[in-house]
Amino acid sequence: MEKEQKPRQISDIMWVEKYRPTRLDQIINQKEIVKGLENLLKKPNELPHLLFTGSAGIGKTTTALCLARQLLGENWKRDTLELNASDDRGIKMVRERVKEFASIMKLSINQEEDEKPFKIIILDEADEMTSEAQTALRRIIEDSARTTRFIFICNYLSHIIEPIQSRCVIFRFSRVSEDEIVEYLESICKNEGIKFEEKALRKIYEHTNGDLRHSINILQAASASENVTIHQVQSAIGISGRSKIAEIIDLAINSKFNESRIKLLELLNIYGVSETDFLKYANEEIYKLQLENPYEVSTIIAEYDYRLANGAHAEIQLAAFLAQLGKLNIKNNKKSI
Ligand SMILES: Nc1ncnc2c1ncn2[C@@H]1O[C@H](COP(=O)(O)OP(=O)(O)OP(=O)(O)O)[C@@H](O)[C@H]1O
Ligand SMILES: [Mg+2]
Structure with missing residues (x-):
């Protein structure tokens, strides 16, 4: 049995999380934007809806989170909703959450002077929404104006419908x-x-x-x-990550689940190996082991391949896959050569 390991946080494993700025003044390169936002922060009650646009990995999501933290203070997490708009549930969730926010506001308004006047909804990947969904959103923005501020984030501004653009102050992030x-x-x-x-x-x-x-x-x-x-x-x-895959499989079949899972997360998140490539190479690595009875493993791989193809959550599925390998006791079944 594997020795109990203290599970590590993703922020210990990944430097992009470990070094993610928590305040606007730590954001690098986007000086004009930071200055503009800091100005807006001086009059929080007049904060407009915001739209952040620009290419990948340059600080859009980070800036939105810093802003929420600085604006809402200690309880920022409670009052901030971070949604991925490309998720199917997006629009429905936004609508429900906005309603929820609005009802809480009714109770607390006038009771606590300090209470911030609104909550923040960060809609990441807003350009992935259909124009119908964006149109529905437009209504939500209007109906919730008193209680909610939106921060839209997108890579392509042209994919955001004009009525939403015109309701926001637009910030263009540069590489x-x-x-x-x-x-x-x-x-x-x-x-x-x-x-x-x-x-x-x-x-x-x-x-x-x-x-x-x-x-x-x-x-x-x-x-x-x-x-x-x-x-x-x-x-x-x-790097293709293939040697890492062999290592992950080896750990998994030796029932070292925690270690194999951490290496899997590294492979997917740091080396950027796709989950389907992972299964493909894992398949090859397992066959190299020359198992006496490979059928059981084949069935498991096929099952997880199918789940991934159907859009199941990749990290959860692959972790379960590793756990299953550990249960098979493959080492004992190895063909004697
Ligand atoms: N301007 C920046 N200043 C400091 N760190 C940054 C900056 N931009 C990116 N980073 C680093 O990169 C990581 C990813 O940044 P972030 O998630 O904000 O990118 P993004 O612009 O939202 O990208 P995407 O369009 O892919 O969502 C952060 O955790 C941080 O470590
Ligand atoms: Mg982002």
Whole structure:
């Protein structure tokens, strides 16, 4: 039996979470935006709806969360709803939550002077919503004006219908510059006690083109040997993750569930291996084990492949897959050669 491990938080595992800013003044590169938002914060009661747009990994979601935290104070989590608009349940949930918020407001208004006058709904990936859903949203925005402020986030402004755009103050986020990315990666290395070559960090920028999230992930993948060289960066960029998959499978069939699950999370989130690729390579790795009775494993792989194809939650399903492998006692079934 595996020795009980203290489960690690995702923020311990992933540097993008560990180093996610918690205050607006920690956000890098987006100076004008930060200044504009800090101005708006001076008159919280007059805060308009906001729309953040720009490419991936440059701080849109982070900025929205910092703003909510600074605006609502201690209980910001209670009064902030973070929704992924591309989720099917999006519109329905927004409607229900807005109603819920509104009813709480009625009770608390006038009772506590300090009570912030509204709640915040962050709608991430709003450009993934159909225009019908966006139109429905427009009504919700109007009906809830007294109690709720929206922060819409999107990659493509042109996918947001005009009536929503016109109800918001729009902030355009820019890609992070080379010097700022390099400087930021340097500060992470120093904090982690890792040596680095500056040209290795510049190589990361070359590859990610101003996407800070991707840059931090590559740095983390390249830092395994505690010395980030250009060679390490190159292999982190080109990494297929296959050797990691073999390791994960090995841990799982030895019933080391916690360890295998943590490595799985790293593989999916840091190395960016897709969940279907994971199953495909896991399948190959398992066959290399030359099991005496591979049918049971085949059936399990097929079942999880089917669940993923049907849109089940990938991390939950794959963790369950690893748990199942651990229960099979495969090691004992191994063919004697
Ligand atoms: N401007 C920034 N300042 C500081 N850290 C940043 C910045 N942009 C990105 N990061 C880092 O990258 C991670 C991801 O950023 P964030 O989720 O805000 O990106 P995003 O713009 O919302 O991307 P996406 O469009 O893919 O959702 C953060 O946790 C943080 O570590
Ligand atoms: Mg985001």
